[in-house]
Amino acid sequence: MRAIRGATTVRENTVEAMREAVTELLDELQTRNCLHPNEILSVTFSVTRDLDAIFPAAIARSRPFWDTVPMLDVQQMYVQGSLERCIRFLIHAQLPTSFPVQHIYLQKAKNLRPDWSLPQSLHPSQSAVETKV
Incomplete structure (x- = not known):
């Protein structure tokens, strides 16, 4: 089992803006992780107190195979x-321990973990050529 962290920020507290941000994040x-939802054991989303337009899980559940x-x-x-206006996740997934996990930090959330907001180790199925394009 592996844990994957991620976060993003939302431009405004609306359903549309939150849907856009969560969709981009997922x-x-x-x-980046070549991850299929059937490999996900659980997801915890957290939102800052200034976001209450919609639950991030409700957005995620509308994705194929996430229900x-x-x-x-x-x-x-x-x-x-x-x-402010930050959505975070902690995902537990059934992935090999040799799998290089890619933590996802987007928008202003890149400042939370600058070390994880850059491309990390390649997944074994990716080549260096693919990532340079």
Whole structure:
């Protein structure tokens, strides 16, 4: 079992903006990790207190094959001066331990983990040529 972290920010507290941000985040998750939803054991989404237009899990459940993934939405602890309009996830997936996990940090959330916001080790099915394009 492997854990994958990720986060993004939303431009405004609307269903449309949150749907766009969560979709981009999960698309990147699946692409960079060659991950299929049937490999996901669980997902916990957290949102900052300024986001309440829709549950991120509701957005995820509308994706193909995500409707059976156990998901939970929680509110991120507020810390004065912390990043606003932020959606985070912690995903547990059944992946080989030799698999190089790609943590996904997008938009302003790149500042949360600058070391993880850059492309990380290649998945064995990817070549160096593919990533340079």
